[in-house]
Amino acid sequence: MLKFIEQLINGLxxxxxxxxIALGYTMVYGIAKMINFAHGDIIMxxxxxxxxxxxxxxxxxxxxxxxxxxxxxxxxxxxxxxAYKPLRNAxxxxxxxTAIGVSYFLQSAALLIFKATPLPFSSIVNVPxxxxxxxxxxxxxxxxxxxxxxxxxxLTLFIQKTKxxxxxxxxxxxxxxxxxxxxxxxxxxxxxxAIGSALAAVAxxxxxxxxxxxxxxxxxLPGIKAFVAAVLGGIGxxxxxxxxxxxxxxxxxxxxxYISTELADAIVFGILVLVLLLRPAGLLGTKKHEKV
Amino acid sequence: MSKSKMKNLLxxxxxxxxxxxxxxGEFLNRQxxxxxxxMGINIILAVSLNLVAGFLxxxxxxxxxxxxxxxxxxxxxxxxxGLPPVAAMTLALICGGITAAIFGFLIGVPVLxxxxxxxxxxxxxxxxxxxxxxxxxxxTNGAKGLTGIPKYSDHKNYTLVYILxxxxxxxxxxxxxxxxxxxxxxxxDNAIATESIGISTARYKVTAFVLSAFFAGIAGVLYAHNVGxxxxxxxxxxxxxxxxxxxxxxxxxxxxxxxxAAVILTVLPELLRGTDDFRMLLYASVLIIMMIFNxxxxxxxxxxxxxxxxxxGKKGGL
Numbered sequence: 001m002l003k004f005i006e007q008l009i010n011g012l013x014x015x016x017x018x019x020x021i022a023l024g025y026t027m028v029y030g031i032a033k034m035i036n037f038a039h040g041d042i043i044m045x046x047x048x049x050x051x052x053x054x055x056x057x058x059x060x061x062x063x064x065x066x067x068x069x070x071x072x073x074x075x076x077x078x079x080x081x082x083a084y085k086p087l088r089n090a091x092x093x094x095x096x097x098t099a100i101g102v103s104y105f106l107q108s109a110a111l112l113i114f115k116a117t118p119l120p121f122s123s124i125v126n127v128p129x130x131x132x133x134x135x136x137x138x139x140x141x142x143x144x145x146x147x148x149x150x151x152x153x154x155l156t157l158f159i160q161k162t163k164x165x166x167x168x169x170x171x172x173x174x175x176x177x178x179x180x181x182x183x184x185x186x187x188x189x190x191x192x193x194a195i196g197s198a199l200a201a202v203a204x205x206x207x208x209x210x211x212x213x214x215x216x217x218x219x220x221l222p223g224i225k226a227f228v229a230a231v232l233g234g235i236g237x238x239x240x241x242x243x244x245x246x247x248x249x250x251x252x253x254x255x256x257x258y259i260s261t262e263l264a265d266a267i268v269f270g271i272l273v274l275v276l277l278l279r280p281a282g283l284l285g286t287k288k289h290e291k292v
Numbered sequence: 293m294s295k296s297k298m299k300n301l302l303x304x305x306x307x308x309x310x311x312x313x314x315x316x317g318e319f320l321n322r323q324x325x326x327x328x329x330x331m332g333i334n335i336i337l338a339v340s341l342n343l344v345a346g347f348l349x350x351x352x353x354x355x356x357x358x359x360x361x362x363x364x365x366x367x368x369x370x371x372x373x374g375l376p377p378v379a380a381m382t383l384a385l386i387c388g389g390i391t392a393a394i395f396g397f398l399i400g401v402p403v404l405x406x407x408x409x410x411x412x413x414x415x416x417x418x419x420x421x422x423x424x425x426x427x428x429x430x431x432t433n434g435a436k437g438l439t440g441i442p443k444y445s446d447h448k449n450y451t452l453v454y455i456l457x458x459x460x461x462x463x464x465x466x467x468x469x470x471x472x473x474x475x476x477x478x479x480x481d482n483a484i485a486t487e488s489i490g491i492s493t494a495r496y497k498v499t500a501f502v503l504s505a506f507f508a509g510i511a512g513v514l515y516a517h518n519v520g521x522x523x524x525x526x527x528x529x530x531x532x533x534x535x536x537x538x539x540x541x542x543x544x545x546x547x548x549x550x551x552x553a554a555v556i557l558t559v560l561p562e563l564l565r566g567t568d569d570f571r572m573l574l575y576a577s578v579l580i581i582m583m584i585f586n587x588x589x590x591x592x593x594x595x596x597x598x599x600x601x602x603x604x605g606k607k608g609g610l
Contacts, residue, residue: 035409083580090587093351097540100533101579108572224416224529231413262434266424269417273402276414280406 007257013141015249016148020203021226022241024196030172030236031192034095038102040223046204047214069201076197110216118215234285329518331558332453336460338538338550340507346545348500349480351412354419360527362388362509363516367441381444392509400501426524437523445517
């Protein structure tokens, strides 16, 4: 029982990181109707940015985190401006391939600058572990859970209550109609990329604190898992991304502990296939009826 | 024999002669000699993926999964049966292709309920599931993979690869031009309309997936017997994407385009080798720039221009 609860908490920690990344995927998908394959690599950029600011420039932690988030947001906006905006009316596959190109680009740029050797990095979290009865929850887990849930609440408030959030919802509903209502589409899309990348940066910082190693390809796997999480919850749906991320993290952690480490990925992806077969639009997605 | 058939036959023979002359005359250094077989394999992979992605219009991100099934089946057969090379390779090719086709069928069934990005993610998931299972099974030797596979399809046996490549191209081309193939392209253009005139979309979707998987399996067998060692990580989603990039760059639904793009994208990384560390960066930049250029006003202008328009031909692609 004790082991089960510990694994559950572990799963919750990884799951909440997946959820943060999945939010970026889902927001961009909702608005630009594209799978942003380069999103996973923003995590990597975030991790390297933290490494540079903390280990090389010796900046205080809060400043380093803020710089990291700002840097990633800016990068997200720049990528959108240069690579995706010219293709806004192109077939969706063209945009997908461009996104893959951007992903390769970021990875190889990191490879050039920092070389392939993984760099060690000690956790920036300095919180004492919490003991409840026999269960110890590490400081890292506490901070991860707190930060993730705080970000999710802030994001939900932003999207539901502010003018820009309403604009985002409108654009994802119907871009042409939103434009007629005087919404600045370019600004809204840029804002979406900025927020999505900022969340990825936060995820990168948390991921780095958990695994304590930076390398150029580190964003690929969490990126893919988070993408799966977004689809599991129903892509384009924000609560769905959170739910999908948490489910994925818990399933992964439990199957690693009780079934087999090698098969954990197969189980995670198997669940996705199963869910999609039963609910083709994901757990919380709404199925759109096709009009003839 | 009609004129166009004669022309195609001539191209096939000329291609074969060109490779023979280049190899026997030792015009190529070792680097480029070793690219011949991968080029053929990439053409098979790209043309077979084009059937699903270009003609059926469903994005598949799991093509490397089918390839890995073919590769493992083929390698296990040649490693364990102890048959003479020709018999072993024939059996490996047939079994590799058929096993991959069976998995193609298994994946084709969920396809019937899903479409668009959801289907893409399911094919990606299937690829990852296959990789993860290959990692865990005892007889595939886990993460270490299979080694010492006899090299029955390396550059010394390029005839085999060349023949299989031609067979793939002809089969897919003829399929696309057949009644069944027209049904497949009709589904891509408008699924509802297709169904309303009495074509079973389910049947044709699955057929396309099975055929595509079969040839991916063949390509996998050739790959295994060219490199001599296979690992589950060789066939991850990056490999699937590599193939998809070829198809998209060559032009969706264009077999010629797939062939040309496969040749270019196999040679390109080798040409860029001189630039060393910048190789991947350049490759990525070329990819982005090409996609943006393909859909830019500049290209539109060039295509409408009388002299430069001929360079590009009428339809998209490269």
